[in-house]
Amino acid sequence: MKSLIKSGVNVVDSHVNDKKDEDWSFIRKMMLGLHFGQYLGQALRNPFNWILGVIFAIGLPLIAYRFLFGLSVVTHASNDYPWGLFLGFGLFAMVPLSASGFMLGTTVEIFGRHDFEPVERLALLNGLLGYLFAVIYLLVDLGQPWRLPYPMVVSFGPAAVLFLVAWHVATYLSVQVAEVSVAFFEWIGWLGGKRFIRRIAIGLTVSGIILSTLHQGALGALFCYAPGKVHPLWFSASFQWIHFFCSSIPAGLCMVIAVSTIIKKTMAWRCDDNFLDNLDRCTLGLAKGASLALITYLVIKIIGIAHDNEWAYLATGWGAWFLFEMAVGVVLPIILFGYAIRHKIVGMARVGAFITVFGIVLNRLNTALITFNWQLYQEVPHIFEVIIAVTIFAIYVVVYRFILYRLPILYTWKAExxxxxxxxxxxxxxxxxxxxxxxxxxxxxx
Amino acid sequence: MSGISRRRFLAASVAGCAATTLAGPKKALAAGAFTGYSDSMGVLVDLTRCIGCRSCEAACNKEQALPAPDRPFNDMSIFDETFHGGTQKRRPDENAYTVVNRYEPEGSDEPIYRKVQCNHCNEPACLTSCFVNAYTKTQEGAVIYNNKVCVGCRNCMIACPFNVPGYSYSSAFDPIVKKCIFCHDTRLKNGLPPACVDICPQEALTFGMRKDLLKIGNQRIQTHPGRYVDHIYGEKELGGTSWMYLSSAPFDEVGFDANVSNEPIINNVKDFLGTVPMVLAIWPAMFTGFHLLAKKQAGHDNHDEKVEEQHGEEGGEQ
Incomplete structure (x- = not known):
């Protein structure tokens, strides 16, 4: 892409056709203003696409295999570990990493911090796609995915936490579609739709906060059904939901830093000056928010241990693993963020963000898989299960990139x-x- | 943003609140404790009488029309079978709603056999965790389920403290949760004992009203001091279960989880369920309030920068 731009190709960034002789159409926008040959050429020159190709070549047939022959051919079909990697990673880790939408929505729309606007759309998109793919992971994992709407229309189990998760994720997904649709309406050039969404922006944002508080927490509360199965250090009947909610805040913020770092390195051609010039400042701002949330999270995790008097477990092997998670996933980023913010070292904040993302994913995997059934035995996911999880993540990356290339997320239309x-x-x-x-x-x- | 009028803002807020209220009118059912239907039936399993003949397994297989097992029911070498590095014995699954395991606790000359099946809790964790309300605790005491609505989320398997429900993972198009239903459809609702109780040659399984079984159990403990551990497993565990056990060896040495609480599983979740209506009610006003506070402040934007500088210094000290 860089070489194409150097050779004088203009990427679509304006509704106004400066070259009157060419057809200015939907297809032009889809092709980024490139000719078919140019588009194919840049796609083939990108080595990352070849890696994706290999993943899809192996993973897509496996997904088809799973749907044709059942879960037992791609997983260990364990009755003791009913939730494997698809939910342990796909649902429980993807959802906190997608808290960015409501975090930045709140910052900009509710608190009026318009200085964070350059990354707001990226955060909203990150939220939308994270939830969407959490649902896709769920569809792969459900025994009968075509019955997913049942809790909404067929049979209600309103006293179950999962009922709340289902309703809230579904509603929040619609809210996020509405929030991100602003960029879509700009892209197709329909300002009426955009104006309508801007009018209800506050309502959307506030419902986003409510829904996020509840279902981020509810994902934690799901484990309250398994008090004897999750290791006590990762379980707190009173605080599980707030541990999950609180840790989703740094997870969402750090995911925005992590994604924007990757974008800056690989997709700078698509960003406008407003994004690139403000990114370092926004990154430090997000890091500040993340470090406050991480400190809070550390404190309430300690309170959780104290409340249930679980200190003795810290001296065991599981305790060492818990201390590793807290030291690397929480304390280390706090130190990195603190130093980075004081000395304005953006790179260090970025490293801290990647480590935080790792730490939160590790926490969710620990809760759902690694320490689950700690008194029974350790389940190691089937290799096909791992490949399918990686494949769905690769689809997520491709969709993410597809949208970033086209919709005005990282750039603004030059003219409407x-x-x-x-x-x-x-x-x-x-x-x-x-x-x-x-x-x-x-x-x-x- | 700056162009939003008060009327429009209010309209949007109301719309947002309405959306979330419609989205979440769910949680209010969490209150109260349920200790079981008073005339519900149960089974008392006396481990001291069980000889490990596995005829209950065979009877269950026939009654529930389950697939023929890989090894016949008279093959006693199955008791030597262990899984996952020798740590696990057999457990109920989609092909067997009940299994018998053999234990050799220290200080006991004879092996002890334990039958495992659904314990039919008074307040079942599977039932309370199910988001399509597939499970029912019947007046007769059985925990049954409607497989026509099962989505396959397997939350009930996560929730079950006894690791009972199995899942038919091998089915691609109609996988469902499978577990013992106390022979509810064919026997219990007609007042008959389940197939396993009927066939037991040792009278190790006693069918009756749960409250009577408790009396019988206590009587046995009293008349044979030294023969039993002074405890009926299932009387109070997890809010009480319809199936209960008597044992001569400590329960944790014969495969029971002796650390379970006497509270039903749902009590762990009530803290969270209680916060849900509060969040739904308080958050809209709180955050629209924050918004108004942030917006109405004169010189808001300038003020931001000052705050940011201060924060920067504070942040550096951490």
Missing amino acids: PEAAFAADAAKATPVRMTTPAVEAVYRKID
Whole structure:
């Protein structure tokens, strides 16, 4: 892509066709303004695509195999470990990593911190895709995925935590679709839809906070059904839900830092100056938020141990593993963030963010798989189960990249078709906005 | 954002609240404790009488029309079978709703056999964890389930403190949870004992009203001092179960989890369930309030930068 841009190719970033002779259409936008040959060429030159190709070549047939012959051909079909990697990683780890949507939504829309707007859309998209793929992991894991709507329409079990998770994830997914649709409406050039969403933005954001609080917590509360199975150090009947909710905050924030770091390294051509120039400042801001949440999380984890008087377990092998998780996944990032924020070392904050993401994933895997049934035996996932989990993650990466390449997440449209005339008006009244031109149009229309 | 009027803001807030209220009218059923139907039936299993003949396994297999086992029911070498590095004995699964295991506890000359099946809890964890309400605790005492609505999330298997429900993983298009149903459809609801009790040649299994079984159990403990551990497993465990056990060896030496609480599993979850309506009720006002506080403040944006500087210094000290 870089070499194409160097050779003078313009990537689509404007609704206004500057070359009047060409057809300006949906297909042009899909192809990023490249010719078919150019598009194929850049795709084939990217070595990452070849890695993805290999993963799909092995993983996609395995997914088909699972649906044709049942779960027992790709998993150990364990009655003792009913939830394997698909839920342990796919649901329990992907959902906290997707808390970014409601975190940044709250920061920008509720608290009015518009200085975080350059990363807001990325955070919203990260949230949407994380939830979407958590549901896809769930569909692979469910015995009868076609019955997924049953708790909504056929048979209600309202006293079950999972009922709450199902309803809230479904509702929150719709909320996130609405939030991200702003970028989609801009992309297809339909401002009416965008205006409607902006009107209900506060309502959407507040319902996002409610739904997130409850289902992030509910994922933890699911383990309250298994008090004897999860190791006591990872289990707290009183605080499980708040441990999960609290740790989802640094998870979501650090996922935005991690993803934006990868974007900066691999996709800088797609970012506009507003994103690139503000990214370091936003990264440090997110790191500040994450470090506060991590400190809180550390404290309430210790309170959890004290409340159930579990100190003796710390001296056991499981205790060492627990201390490793806390030291590497929580304490180390706190130190890195603290040093990075004080000395404004963005790179160190980024390293801290990657470690935090690792730490949260480790915590969820520990709770759902590794320490689960600690008194029975250790389940090691089937190799096919691992491959399918990796394949779905690869699909997630591809969809993520597909959207980032196209929708105005990392960049702003240079000019809107109806908005071109308003650009001057916007310059005259400068507001701290990502999309001054569009904002000006609103004022005109209103 | 700056263009949003008060009316529009209120309308949006109301819409948001309505959406979340509609989304979550679920949780209010958490209150109260249920200790079982008073006239429910149960079975008392006396481990001192069991000789490990496995005829209950065979009877169950026939009654429930389960697939023929890999090894015949008179093959006693199956007691030597262990799994997962010798740590696990057999457990109920999709092909066997009940299994008998052999234990050789220290200080006991004879091996002790223990029958495992669903214990039919008074307040079952599987039932309370099921998000499609597939499970029912019947008045007769059985915990049955409706496989027409089972989605296959397997939360009940996570929740069951006795690791009883199995799943038919091998089925691609109709996998469901499978477990002992106390022969409810064919026998219990007609007042008959389950097939395993009927066939037991040793009268190791006693069928009757749960409250009578407790009396019988206590009587046996009293009339044969030294023969039994002074405890009926299942009387109080996890809120009480319909199937209960008497044993001569300490229960944790014959495969029971002696550390389980007397509280039903759902009591662990009630803390969280109680917070749900509070969050639903308080969060909308709290966060719209935060928004109003943040917005109405004069010079908000300038103030931000000052706050940020202060935070920066604080952050550095950590």
